[in-house]
Amino acid sequence: MIVAERKPLDEILNMLAPCKRVLALGCGGCVSVCLTGGEKQAAELAVQLRLAARRKKLDLAVEVDCITRQCDREFLTNLKQDPRTFDAVLSLACGCGVGFLSEQYPDVPVLPAMNTTFYGSNTAPGVWEEYCRGCGDCVLAWTAGICPVAKCSKSLLNGICGGTKDGKCEVNPDMECGWSRIYDRLAELGRLDEMRKLRPPRDYRKDRGGGVRRLVLASMTADDQTQEAKE
Amino acid sequence: MMHDGELTSGGLAAMGGAAGLMQRQWAPCRYHCPVHADVRAYIELIARGQYRSAVDVIRANLPFACVCGRICHHPCEANCRRNDVDEPVAIRELKRFVAELQGAAGSTVRKAPVQDKARVAVVGAGPAGLAAALDLARMGYRPVAFEKFPVAGGIPATAVPKYRLPRDVLRHDVEWILSHGIELRTGVEIGADQTIDGLLAEGFAAVIVATGLPKSRALNVPGMDHRRVLGAMEFLTAAAMDRPMDVGRDVLVIGGGNVAMDAARTALRLGGGRVRAMCLENEQEMPAWAWERREAEEEGVGFIRRRGPAEVLLRGGEIVGVKARKVTRVFDEAGRFAPLYDDADVIEPDCDTVVLAIGQQADMGFARGSGLAADDRGRLVYDPATHETSVPGVFACGEIVTAPGSVVEACAHGQRAAAAVDMYLRGVPVRIDDELPPAIGTISQEVGGKVTKVARAVIAARPAAERAGCFAEIDLTMSEAEALRESRRCMSCGGGAEVIVDKCAACLTCLRVCPFGIPVVTDVARISSDLCQACGMCIADCPAHAIVARSWSAEDLKAATDAALGRLPAGEGARRVVAFVCGHHAPANAWRGSLDDAVGGVAELYLPSMARLSTEQVLHAFEAGADGVVVVACRLGADRYPHATERVRKRVTAVNEMLAEAGLGPDRVQLTETASQGRAAMREAIAAAADRIAAL
Numbered sequence: 055m056i057v058a059e060r061k062p063l064d065e066i067l068n069m070l071a072p073c074k075r076v077l078a079l080g081c082g083g084c085v086s087v088c089l090t091g092g093e094k095q096a097a098e099l100a101v102q103l104r105l106a107a108r109r110k111k112l113d114l115a116v117e118v119d120c121i122t123r124q125c126d127r128e129f130l131t132n133l134k135q136d137p138r139t140f141d142a143v144l145s146l147a148c149g150c151g152v153g154f155l156s157e158q159y160p161d162v163p164v165l166p167a168m169n170t171t172f173y174g175s176n177t178a179p180g181v182w183e184e185y186c187r188g189c190g191d192c193v194l195a196w197t198a199g200i201c202p203v204a205k206c207s208k209s210l211l212n213g214i215c216g217g218t219k220d221g222k223c224e225v226n227p228d229m230e231c232g233w234s235r236i237y238d239r240l241a242e243l244g245r246l247d248e249m250r251k252l253r254p255p256r257d258y259r260k261d262r263g264g265g266v267r268r269l270v271l272a273s274m275t276a277d278d279q280t281q282e283a284k285e
Numbered sequence: 286m287m288h289d290g291e292l293t294s295g296g297l298a299a300m301g302g303a304a305g306l307m308q309r310q311w312a313p314c315r316y317h318c319p320v321h322a323d324v325r326a327y328i329e330l331i332a333r334g335q336y337r338s339a340v341d342v343i344r345a346n347l348p349f350a351c352v353c354g355r356i357c358h359h360p361c362e363a364n365c366r367r368n369d370v371d372e373p374v375a376i377r378e379l380k381r382f383v384a385e386l387q388g389a390a391g392s393t394v395r396k397a398p399v400q401d402k403a404r405v406a407v408v409g410a411g412p413a414g415l416a417a418a419l420d421l422a423r424m425g426y427r428p429v430a431f432e433k434f435p436v437a438g439g440i441p442a443t444a445v446p447k448y449r450l451p452r453d454v455l456r457h458d459v460e461w462i463l464s465h466g467i468e469l470r471t472g473v474e475i476g477a478d479q480t481i482d483g484l485l486a487e488g489f490a491a492v493i494v495a496t497g498l499p500k501s502r503a504l505n506v507p508g509m510d511h512r513r514v515l516g517a518m519e520f521l522t523a524a525a526m527d528r529p530m531d532v533g534r535d536v537l538v539i540g541g542g543n544v545a546m547d548a549a550r551t552a553l554r555l556g557g558g559r560v561r562a563m564c565l566e567n568e569q570e571m572p573a574w575a576w577e578r579r580e581a582e583e584e585g586v587g588f589i590r591r592r593g594p595a596e597v598l599l600r601g602g603e604i605v606g607v608k609a610r611k612v613t614r615v616f617d618e619a620g621r622f623a624p625l626y627d628d629a630d631v632i633e634p635d636c637d638t639v640v641l642a643i644g645q646q647a648d649m650g651f652a653r654g655s656g657l658a659a660d661d662r663g664r665l666v667y668d669p670a671t672h673e674t675s676v677p678g679v680f681a682c683g684e685i686v687t688a689p690g691s692v693v694e695a696c697a698h699g700q701r702a703a704a705a706v707d708m709y710l711r712g713v714p715v716r717i718d719d720e721l722p723p724a725i726g727t728i729s730q731e732v733g734g735k736v737t738k739v740a741r742a743v744i745a746a747r748p749a750a751e752r753a754g755c756f757a758e759i760d761l762t763m764s765e766a767e768a769l770r771e772s773r774r775c776m777s778c779g780g781g782a783e784v785i786v787d788k789c790a791a792c793l794t795c796l797r798v799c800p801f802g803i804p805v806v807t808d809v810a811r812i813s814s815d816l817c818q819a820c821g822m823c824i825a826d827c828p829a830h831a832i833v834a835r836s837w838s839a840e841d842l843k844a845a846t847d848a849a850l851g852r853l854p855a856g857e858g859a860r861r862v863v864a865f866v867c868g869h870h871a872p873a874n875a876w877r878g879s880l881d882d883a884v885g886g887v888a889e890l891y892l893p894s895m896a897r898l899s900t901e902q903v904l905h906a907f908e909a910g911a912d913g914v915v916v917v918a919c920r921l922g923a924d925r926y927p928h929a930t931e932r933v934r935k936r937v938t939a940v941n942e943m944l945a946e947a948g949l950g951p952d953r954v955q956l957t958e959t960a961s962q963g964r965a966a967m968r969e970a971i972a973a974a975a976d977r978i979a980a981l
Contacts, residue, residue, distance in 0.1 A: 063946040082829055086790035092828030093788070094901065098943060101904040106947040120829070122787070179797045 055175075056084040056148045057182045058091060058168035063102055066144065067110075069165045070103070073141035074113050078103070078167070079133075079155075080120030081147035088182055091146030091168055093120035099146065099167060116144075124151025130158060137162050173204075190260030190267065196248040198239035205232030211256060213237075213249065291786045297833065303783065306835040309722055310814055312778035314361035314376060316724035319697035322346040324361050324376060325780055325836070331383050332772035332893070334873025340387040343380060344461070348419050349412055349692050350392070351457045352441050354381030355450045358574075358691045366725070366778050370733045372741040374774050375763075382768040389460040397425040400466045403490035403710055404429060408475045408651055411439015412692045413683025414495030415462050416699030417706070422465040424707055429489070430467055433474035435526075437463075439497055441692060444521040444544075446551050447756040480654025485678060491706045494657075494665065494674065494681040495699060498645035498689055504539065508597025513604050517548040517642035524551050533637030534558030537607055539594050540642030541571040546578065548640045549586045553753050561587035563594070563634065565612045565624050580759065583749035589634055593626055597639055606635045647685055655679070671715040672705040680706055725778045726815040735801045736818065737927060742771040765873060773869060773893070773925060780836030781819030782812045788831035795823035795832060800896075800927040820926035821897030825936075842890070842897075843905050849878075849888035850910050860886025862975045863906040864915040866967070867895045867960040869925040875964075882964070884972045887915065895919070895960075896929040903940045903954055913978030914940075914954045915971050923961035930958060953978065 070076055078096045085091025100116040107114035117140075121129040124147035137143045137155075142163040145152045149170040156164040172184035187203045193211070194201060203209045207225035214233035217224030221234045240246050258264070297303065314324035323342055330339035343350045357377050365373035384392075402425045407414045410432035418428035436442045437459050441450055463469055473479060475496075484492050501516025503509065513531055517540065523530045536552040538545050541564025552560045562581070564571060567590050571578060582588070592609035599605065611630035617623040649663065658666040658675035665674060665681055672680040682702035683695045690698075701717055708715045745761045752759050763771065782795070789809035796804040803816045804823065812823070812832070824832045824839070833839075846863055853861050864884075868876055868891030876891045883889060892898060895918045906914050916937055918930045937956045944953050955974035959967045 082788060082790050086828045087792040089792065089794065089828045092790065092792075093830045094828045097830075097901055098904060101901070101908050102943050102947040105904075105907055105944070105949060109948045176793075179793075 055087055055173070056150070056170060057088050057172050057174040057184075058085050058148045058170040060090055060095070060099070060146075061167060061169055063106060066099075066165075066167055067103070067106060067112075070114065070142065070144065075115045075140050076103075076117070076142050076144050077135070077137060077140045078116055078118050078144045079124070079137075079146060080118070081122075081124045081145070081151055082120060083123040083125070083151075084148060085146055085168065088174075088176075089180075091148075093118070096120055096146050099144075123147075125154050127158065137164075188261075191256055196251070196253075197236045198243060198245065198248075200232060200236045200239060202232055202236060205230075205235065207232075292783050292833075293787045294785055295787075297785060303833040303835055303838065306783055306833075307779065310779050311722050311724050312780075313364040313366060313724045314374075314778070316721060317360040317364040318346075319360070319691075319694045320346040320700065321721070322361075325775065325777055327383070328374065328376065328379060328772045328775045329777065329780075329836070329893075331379055331768060332775070333868070333891070334769070334876040336383050336386055336873075337391055337393065339383045340391065341393045343384065344392055347693065347696060348416050348462050349441070349458045349696060350380060350384035351388075351454045352412075352438075352450060353377070353693055354384045355454060356441070356445060356691075357693055366728050367774060367776060369728050369730070370736045370776070371738045375742050375744070375771050378742065378744055378763050379768055379772055382763045382765075384457070385454060385762060389457045389464070392457075392461050394461065394464050395423070396465050397423055400425050400427055402426040404488060405706060405710075406431060406481075406484045406489040406492045407495060408481070408492065409439065409495040409497055409683070409685075410437035410459075410469060410471070411495060411497050411683065412441065412695035413497070413699035413702070414439070414493065415459070415467070416696035417493050417495060417682060417703040418467045418699075419462050419465055420700050420703035421706065422467050424703070426707070426710075428467050430469050431473045431475050431479070432469065432471045433477075434522075435471050437469055437471060439695075440499070443499065443525050444518055444547070445525075446521065446547050446554075447525065448550070448554070448752065448759050449547070451758055474650065476650040476653040476655075481651065481657065481676070481679060482654050490678065490710055492679045493672075493699075493702055493706060494651060494679065494685055495683045495695075495702075496648060496651050497684045497695075498647055500646050500648050501641055502644035502646050504594060504641055504643060506594055506596050508599050508604070511597060511599060511604055511639075513637065514597055514639045514641065517544050517640050518645060520548055520640050521551060524555065530555070531638075533604070535636045536560045536638045536640060537634060537636035538562040538640045538642055539607075540564055540644075541566045541573060541590075542642060543573045543577055544645070545642035546573045546581050546586075548642050550581050550584060552638075552640065553584055553586060554756055559587065560585070561589055561634065561636070563589040563592050563607070563609060565591065565593050565615050567591050567615075570615055580749070580752075584753040585749075589632075592632065592634075593624060594639075595631070598633060604637050604639060606633045607639060608633050645684070645689055670717070672702040673709075673715065678709070680709075728776075728816060732801045732803060732816045732818075735927065736776065737925070739770075739774050741774070742767045769873060777819035777836060779814055781814065781817030781834060782821075782823055782832050783814075783835055784810050784812055785831045785833065788829045790829050790831070792828055794826050794828060798822045798826050798932060800929075818926065820894055820929070822926070822929070822932060825897055825899035825902075826932075837897075839899065839902070842892070842902050843909075845890055846888075846902070846906050846911075847909050849890055850906070853886060853888055860975065860979055861911050862887045862913045862915060862978055863911045864889045864917055864971050864974075865895075865898050865903070865906075866891050866917040867919050867924060867929075868892055869894060869919060870923070870961045870963075872964070882968060884968060884975055887971055887975050889917075889971070894925040894929050895933040896924065896926045898933060898936065900936050900940045900943070903936070904943065907944065907949065907953070912953070913975070913981070915974040915978075916954060916956045917960045917967060917971060918956065918958045919961040920958050951981075953981065 078100045080093040080096030096118050100118045103116045121132050137159050144167050146167045152166045173186040174182040175185045177183050189203045207223050218231040223229040223231045312325045327339040327342040359377045361376045362373040367373050404427045407418045407430045410430040421428045438455050501518040538549045549560050549562045591612045594607050596608040611627040614625040656676045667674050667681045667686045682698045705715045786809045795810050804810045804812045918933050940954050957970035959970040
């Protein structure tokens, strides 16, 4: 799931400088699961902002709400107040929520309380690590489930580089070399032949090379949208 | 497993908050209590030193709080889920502690604003009759209780020995009941001084017969009508009323039940001589409570078992003994009472007095001057569903119509009869809904094993040698310290976590922080109320506010924080510190906020456990104006719940980071782990922490 971390409070206060009344909006999706942007964290952020405002003698009122997700229009009906009555919405959602809400409420600044960082998995209670880069063309079938895009600092696709030292990456010595892991695992599974197979060049249009990506499921679109998608 | 119906945000809003959730499922103590007292609630109030509130909760359902605190057979304890962990909570002793501490004066009387409805006559001012009268008075009726004895209370007044139930204790209850607007007329025997027909003619709109089982069953054997063959009920009543009796120096009590034990132990106390009890049953079959038998034995009562009386032997006009046959069997294959004897095996134990404790029976005298019908066994005809007798407007409740039972069972029956009378007088069909919410199920061995074991309070008792000589109470009341400790053994069954399913993000936090491994996370978190210990750990840490407590609200602590800060002296330079203290080991005055050694500028707020204290509640203190917070946790392992101290350490670190970000730091929240080390150590630690905060 998407992992996001709270921005430093000072940075947020700077963003809120022109505001007097702000809505701290939590999200019940990924950021609740990684315990950084749920309703509780929105409430805590609100207290931090009020305390800081009091200290700095700022005129800042902060209210709190939370919806199931900020990346679907339907959940917006559950908002307790109209966001347009605020000077800004301080969203604790990932960038998807911030961006989407900005489009839904063009008349209100929707500000990010979070830095969205990575797609991650929960390796231990309280610990999430990056596992995926959303490259759009998954090769994990041939790399024993280890992602060369996410787990290699250089996102190399054709094997190990010359910088590996004792299984660690030259870019970040605390990081295991992704390709080293892939090689060892394939060897363990007796599937090193995967590395010898010649595969067609990667289509980077599936990644950022193709611009902003979208998924359209025709079975779910309204008829006029299906037509649009085809064009 | 659980009650049906998941909780959603909409559902919670519709019920106006989480408190209504307590009604969906009852703790087994409440479920099995015949009057369904909210046991969990009053035990918690005792644990917090709120004794008046506790006794008011008890008396909301149980008018005879003091009496039951002494003699109740406590089905609550038999079903207490703590039985599956170590030993049941000593609920009866706790009830006794708080009810007697408060007495009648310390129990709130909530009279009906106006008592202008019909007059109702209650025949018999015992537990059933007075319970009915109380409910009628509360509903605005004008009950008049008629009692043939000079004192109200029924069997507790006339037949329960004083060493079990001191009469001043009974008077607390009777006084409290009557002060709700019930007229009591003692020394009036219905069926003699007045009749039921007369009462109805006089203007009583209804009559409730609650005359109980005041007489002893007789034994049809030769010699039975000698003056020194006494019925146990009459014997006990005479002892209770301090009336002289013709009792010799060698008493043989016939019977194996509790009344027989009462009679034997009373005979012993009346002075001089030998007392033995003879019964049909062997030791395992004897119906008397095990502790009654044991105490009787300790006091010197002898036992002759497996013998049935055949004849009272007389010589020279005096009793010299009883001819007793061997009993070969008491119960038949179906478990019914059907004794068989061996007439060839006969003994003749000596005695000069015989007390018959072989059963109780009604005194049907009340029926004289009434149209009341009896069945072919001489029992009053009545409808168990509606309490109606054969005469319109005349109802019956208590042992006069049920099997012999306890005081609390009589109260429940009387309350039911009052409801029936109310429906009758309002002209609606008498239909009483006896349905109960389901009870919380058994706790699993796995979870039970993780609950911190705490030994049950041992009630001090007078030594046997001291007891046998007088009617002073045998068991002593718990001390306050014991009561606090014992009430804090309660597992708050049914009072714990409830997941709001539409808010849950399945983040697994509750599963990870629960000290007992209870949450199961499938689509959303599912927390079984059969297992939850109500520690509050998951509620405090849930990122989505998706878990609520059934028996408390997170808002309560915020409101208490605001109030406590409001009471601290204000002004320039005044110190304003809030201390959140684990109250698991704290005395009642600390909980009530009436400490006389509070640290200046520090408001102490007590919680049952640090497990409950969330980062938000600490932050709220600052928003409410505190300069600092002291978190007073217990030493590792000493909290009411496992791992609470470890968890609160992490929360304190997190809050300090959040405060530092906001420019309040460092270490505005100070942690000390002295809550389990006594007031002196804790106070010193709070003072030192407050000083450190002041220096910031």
